[in-house]
Structures are given as structure tokens and as C-alpha cells.
Amino acid sequence: MKNSKLYKGSLITIILKLLSEHEKMYGYEITQKVKTITKGALKITEGALYPALHKLEADGLLSVEIVEVNNRLRKYYKLTEQGNKETVSKLNELENYIKTMQTLISPKPSWQ
Amino acid sequence: MKNSKLYKGSLITIILKLLSEHEKMYGYEITQKVKTITKGALKITEGALYPALHKLEADGLLSVEIVEVNNRLRKYYKLTEQGNKETVSKLNELENYIKTMQTLISPKPSWQ
DNA sequence: TTTACATACCTATGTATTTTAGGTATTGTT
DNA sequence: AACAATACCTAAAATACATAGGTATGTAAA
DSSP, X not given: OOSOGGXXXXXXXXXXXXXXXXXXXXXXXXXXXXXXXXXXXXOOOHHHXXXXXXXXXXXXXXXXXXXXXXXXXXXXXXXXXXXHHHHHHHHHHHHHHHHHHHHHHSOOOTTO | OOSOGGGXXXXXXXXXXXXXXXXXXXXXXXXXXXXXXXXXXXOOOHHHHHHHHHHHXXXXXXXXXXXXXXXXXXXXXXEOHHHHHHHHHHHHHHHHHHHHHHHHHSOOOTTO
């Protein structure tokens, strides 16, 4: 990811959410999808993405299918059953985080 | 901070925002304030807070005033002029982050 | 045609932030 | 007397990510 340090900690959530919407995706596709959805506001770096995908796979949240397309290999990832559960959990965490931060930054009149 | 990894990267923003509302605060007070405002959802650890305060001071965003209260020392921090500007900037960053993440996690119907 | 960019994967090292796990010292509570 | 709360601190480890490389194929431009 590029730019704001706030994105630290949200990569896993982003990957899981995208996979919950797309059945199967490969790494490069994820980087491009995030770029277009966020209109360039967020760029996932490959140095962060690939190790994250490998960890999610090792943790049993993703399964892999290797496919050759145009003489190039693609590694398609999809959510496992456990991955689906973790996605729900991570999205709840994110919503809680956003609510908490909005509580903290919502303007407080000086008499409070 | 305890719990969710999403809070990584938001400590500085939280400190600056609190100081923009309270004129002056000391470290321990900040930990307690965050705990009460968030109803225990977020606990800032001292091992993260004090180095962060020292860095903000070194960067010229905070000024310090040491006061003795009840035979104990308190280090009151307040925003400098530069600190005020940085607060605005950090809050904008946070709002952008939240908007971007909401774009990413907003439910997408399957035909999109 | 060769240069450059896009596609598609990868990893090692460095850096920054935070957690963990301590430490000191005083005051208030049980 | 023992413990929690107040108030500060730091060193070492863990974590996540950025940086900066690497390989290889396909495609478009010069």
C-alpha cells in the first residue's frame, strides 16, 4: 500500500472482502481492482500483497488453483469456509474501528 | 493500543485530535480519556504513547510544560502552531481513509 | 527491432509502529 | 501491609508494510 499509514492493518480485510465478492481472484488482479475501485487513492504493493496471500493460504483461509493463461501462470485464490467466517469477523472489526474513530474525531463543543 | 490491528497508524491522529480539543493534556490523562470516550473499546498502551509524544515534541508539533501536582510530576503537552496544521492534515487523512475503506467494503450486488 | 510497458509471479532487507514486559516513585484504598 | 491508581519511562521483540530488487512472457510504440 502507498501513502497514508492508516492503511496499515487493513490489507487482510481488503483482500478478504474482495474475494467475498469475486469468487476467485489472482494477485495481480487484486492490485488492479483496488486501484480502480479507489480511483488510485490506494495502491497495494506487491511486496505486501504476495506475502499476505501466502499467509492467508497457510492459515487455511484461502485455497489456490494454478491456471496457465497466455503462456503465463496465474494463481487463483478463493475463500475457504473458514475464510468466509474470517471475512465476516474482519468486516465487523473494521466497522467497529470506523465507529470508534468517528467517536474520537467527532467535533466536541468546548463546553463538553 | 490493544486489540484490532486496524488501529496501527492512528495513534498520532488520536493524540493530535485530543489535544486540539483540550488545550493541554498529560500522557496518563490521554490514556484515560481514550478509554472513557471509547467505552473501553480502545486502550492506548504507555509503551506506544510516550515514545509517540516524545517524537511529536521532537518534530515541533507539541510543546511541553512540567508541573508538580501532589508531589508527582506531570508533563503537559499542547499543540504548537505547526501542530495545529498537522492536526488538520491528519484528520483529513483519516476522513479520506474512512471514505476509501467504505467504498471498498460497501456491498456490491453480484451483477456489478 | 528494440525499447518500453503491461502482465504475472516472487523475495530479502529495511523501516516504522506497536506490543510486551519490565522499571521507578508517590498517593489512596482495603 | 498490601494493592490499585496515578505518573512517568525504556529496551527488546513482534508486526506490517515499503523499498527495491529479481524472473519471464506478451504487446505496443519508436
